[in-house]
Amino acid sequence: MQKETIKTYYCSKLGEIGGYIPGDRRIVVLIDSALVEMYGNLFPYPAISVEAREESKSFLKVEEITLRLMEMGADRGTFLLVVGGGILSDLGGFIASIYFRGIDFAYVPTTLLAQVDASIGGKCAINVSGYKNILGVVKQPCFTLFCGEFLNSLPKKEVEAGLAEMMKTFLLADRSVYFDAVDSLTGTSPFLKRISNISELLPFIKKAAEIKISVVERDPYEKGERKLLNLGHTFAHALEKLCSVSHGEGVSIGIALAAKLSVKLRLLESSEGDKILRDMEQLGLPVKSPVAPRELTEIITKDKKRDGDNIQFVLLKSIGTAVIYPISIDRLKGVLNDLS
Numbered sequence: 001m002q003k004e005t006i007k008t009y010y011c012s013k014l015g016e017i018g019g020y021i022p023g024d025r026r027i028v029v030l031i032d033s034a035l036v037e038m039y040g041n042l043f044p045y046p047a048i049s050v051e052a053r054e055e056s057k058s059f060l061k062v063e064e065i066t067l068r069l070m071e072m073g074a075d076r077g078t079f080l081l082v083v084g085g086g087i088l089s090d091l092g093g094f095i096a097s098i099y100f101r102g103i104d105f106a107y108v109p110t111t112l113l114a115q116v117d118a119s120i121g122g123k124c125a126i127n128v129s130g131y132k133n134i135l136g137v138v139k140q141p142c143f144t145l146f147c148g149e150f151l152n153s154l155p156k157k158e159v160e161a162g163l164a165e166m167m168k169t170f171l172l173a174d175r176s177v178y179f180d181a182v183d184s185l186t187g188t189s190p191f192l193k194r195i196s197n198i199s200e201l202l203p204f205i206k207k208a209a210e211i212k213i214s215v216v217e218r219d220p221y222e223k224g225e226r227k228l229l230n231l232g233h234t235f236a237h238a239l240e241k242l243c244s245v246s247h248g249e250g251v252s253i254g255i256a257l258a259a260k261l262s263v264k265l266r267l268l269e270s271s272e273g274d275k276i277l278r279d280m281e282q283l284g285l286p287v288k289s290p291v292a293p294r295e296l297t298e299i300i301t302k303d304k305k306r307d308g309d310n311i312q313f314v315l316l317k318s319i320g321t322a323v324i325y326p327i328s329i330d331r332l333k334g335v336l337n338d339l340s
Helices: 014-020 033-042 059-071 086-101 112-118 148-153 156-173 175-186 198-218 225-230 233-243 247-264 270-282 293-300 329-336
Strands: 008-011 026-032 047-050 078-084 105-109 123-128 131-138 144-147 310-318 321-328
Touching: 008 014, 008 198, 014 033, 014 144, 026 033, 026 086, 033 047, 033 078, 047 059, 059 086, 059 123, 078 086, 086 105, 086 112, 086 123, 086 131, 105 112, 112 156, 112 198, 131 233, 144 148, 144 198, 148 198, 156 175, 156 198, 156 225, 156 247, 156 270, 156 310, 156 321, 175 198, 175 270, 198 225, 225 310, 225 321, 233 247, 233 293, 233 310, 247 270, 247 310, 247 329, 270 310, 293 329, 310 329, 321 329
Parallel strands: 008 144, 026 047, 026 078, 078 105, 105 144
Antiparallel strands: 123 131, 310 321
């Protein structure tokens, strides 16, 4: 199978976005409803607005948007431009992949989470009965367009979500950049406590995107290396379902629990595990689970990373090196019992 190249563009100003949108195609925009007033003028095309919440990633919303597309006369030649964060990326990519057996689409990610993770790699999915991303496809967009100016209007919670994902990428793949990011973003006080200048993140955003792109191009369908990008997510998805924490909180706590489990299983030196927890706290990210980790067992057993009688955890051998570590369901509650 021929290697698929992931196409990305970077622009410095919002006013430059129009130059990257195909001028010879019929465009329909799927946009986060919260962005319409602030950024809708950048996309002067027929538009469908969607509230960006997990409940929108549903069969019901897919049907609703499909009927809107049909009413608008969208056909196989229509180009769907998806503008928003991770929820819009999931929902828009999923719909574009199945509408009339697939139409062309592109992402304009407007959140930190989407720019470092959700809009990259072609994975898009919807939820079923509260279980995250159970039904989905892998389909690369025609391109992803990044613009740092979108990030200036983000609330702290949105920055938190993206920062956790960004640090996850460095933890599993690039030791040097991880240390650089910690040194640069902590300084005299946690980054999330002094979030006045989002431009501090820009070089690290691009590096995180480049790392994920290189992983996905080598393993587009998650047969091996790409699974490592799920570091912390088995815990995160369980926490999101059981405790209603945000994705950023879930990923941050999930990374902390994965580090603790890695130490417990003697994969990771305790000194490195302690450093990861200190670094996350210094960045202003949460590391303490709101429930005892063993209480997550039942939800984790339904995770899509289950393989027969095992759960495929992503754990750490060192900062910058991750591994797949299968843990049997029978053993799971025991290994989670004394994590905190």
